[in-house]
Amino acid sequence: MDSILNLWHATGIANFTFPGLIMIAVGCLLLFLAIAKNFEPLLLLPIGFGAILTNIPVAGLSDPGGLLYHVYYVGIDTGIFPLLIFMGVGALTDFSALIANPRMLLLGAAAQFGIFATLFGAILLNFIPGFEFSLQDASAIAIIGGADGPTAIFLASKLAPDLLGAIAVAAYSYMALVPIIQPPIMRAFTTSEERKIQMPELRKVSKKEKIIFPLMVLTLTAIFLPAAIPLVGMFCLGNLMRESGVVDRLSNSAQNEIINITTIFLGLAVGSKLAADQFLTVETLGILVLGALAFAIGTASGVFMAKGLNKISKTPINPLIGAAGVSAVPMAARVVNKVGLENNPHNFLLMHAMGPNVAGVLGSAVAAGILLALVG
Amino acid sequence: MDIGALLTTAGNLMLTGMVSVFVFLSLLIGAVTAMSRLVSKFAQPDLEAPQRTPSFKSQGVPNEHIAAISAAIAQYKKNNN
Numbered sequence: 001m002d003s004i005l006n007l008w009h010a011t012g013i014a015n016f017t018f019p020g021l022i023m024i025a026v027g028c029l030l031l032f033l034a035i036a037k038n039f040e041p042l043l044l045l046p047i048g049f050g051a052i053l054t055n056i057p058v059a060g061l062s063d064p065g066g067l068l069y070h071v072y073y074v075g076i077d078t079g080i081f082p083l084l085i086f087m088g089v090g091a092l093t094d095f096s097a098l099i100a101n102p103r104m105l106l107l108g109a110a111a112q113f114g115i116f117a118t119l120f121g122a123i124l125l126n127f128i129p130g131f132e133f134s135l136q137d138a139s140a141i142a143i144i145g146g147a148d149g150p151t152a153i154f155l156a157s158k159l160a161p162d163l164l165g166a167i168a169v170a171a172y173s174y175m176a177l178v179p180i181i182q183p184p185i186m187r188a189f190t191t192s193e194e195r196k197i198q199m200p201e202l203r204k205v206s207k208k209e210k211i212i213f214p215l216m217v218l219t220l221t222a223i224f225l226p227a228a229i230p231l232v233g234m235f236c237l238g239n240l241m242r243e244s245g246v247v248d249r250l251s252n253s254a255q256n257e258i259i260n261i262t263t264i265f266l267g268l269a270v271g272s273k274l275a276a277d278q279f280l281t282v283e284t285l286g287i288l289v290l291g292a293l294a295f296a297i298g299t300a301s302g303v304f305m306a307k308g309l310n311k312i313s314k315t316p317i318n319p320l321i322g323a324a325g326v327s328a329v330p331m332a333a334r335v336v337n338k339v340g341l342e343n344n345p346h347n348f349l350l351m352h353a354m355g356p357n358v359a360g361v362l363g364s365a366v367a368a369g370i371l372l373a374l375v376g
Numbered sequence: 377m378d379i380g381a382l383l384t385t386a387g388n389l390m391l392t393g394m395v396s397v398f399v400f401l402s403l404l405i406g407a408v409t410a411m412s413r414l415v416s417k418f419a420q421p422d423l424e425a426p427q428r429t430p431s432f433k434s435q436g437v438p439n440e441h442i443a444a445i446s447a448a449i450a451q452y453k454k455n456n457n
Binding site: 098099102103105106108109112113115116117119120122123124126127135138139205206208209212213216217220224225359362363366367370371374375 | 379382383385386387389390392393394396397398400401402403404405407408409411412415416419
């Protein structure tokens, strides 16, 4: 009789808790979004599955000694996974559009206002009872506005590991929602005439420039903002491997195998942070609201900066491309192209939007470095 | 720390953060522009090489003929517009 009772206590049915079941439902929702709606499936599928695994009672995958515990400890606690992903992103990024028109960096800078405004907003939320965001928490939440998954996870693991699950889920969900969030904001702040502006073709960039560029970014970061070196350094390494043309094998591995393997485990580890006691809080709601706000403000400030540049620039600049400054490569650039085509079927803005788009990646890495240096 | 003090810190952070991002990326603009200029200065032959059309040469058409034909086409276009 005793052994039957023991067996009963070892079953899932006897050990399920209500919050645990809700979290499994959240995991299933993420799986649904990934599989049926194609929302950032590469990340949301492993995250959703990780969320389910971690909330299965008795198995204890996230308890000390469990698989997900180790994966989290090795990959995210140390910051290694997001940095490996950043190396792959560097190897995937073509900076030609930015080198041909370096002023686009200003758009990438302007869009980072979404981050810093949200930081302020997160602290403001403290006036509502139930919210107690520290400056570290607020910074980690605000980086969602950088629209860059690895950067958000890297910063959250350093500043607010408790909020990491919610922050990563918000960051990736909103990146999937870029085609829905951005266009209304872009249309609201531009006139139809502005959206029709055609931009001159970009010049061809030489191979030498492309090789020197990552080295130059690295040098400037080393001199002025060493706190951003982990992110920027790995990014530049990936980019140099790509552009140098002598290590195609390494570059291909960084772009494919390494980034894919890392993505699986990064997703699982993030999912393991979706435990009921950490996720089912009023703070998660706050993070979701603030994340959307960060995206919206970033988009708007990019558009305004582009409008300003268009006024003082000799060559015309379509204000729409400012929206790509939030990063979310290449989704944001595609959205710009689409909204541009709606107003002028012959106006292909994709290449022009890639400039601010990759500038946004650098901008968010720089903003993350600044936050680490000032708050960390 | 009470919320008021936190807000002041957050406001300061917002200001310093935005200023630093702009300063850093502006420096990068300057550096990229300077780098592009230097590269194009020292790499003139490298850039111009692909612009020539060797296919004509290989067919044995002298450069003077190409120039004459191009001038004729240009004049024809001008007269007909």
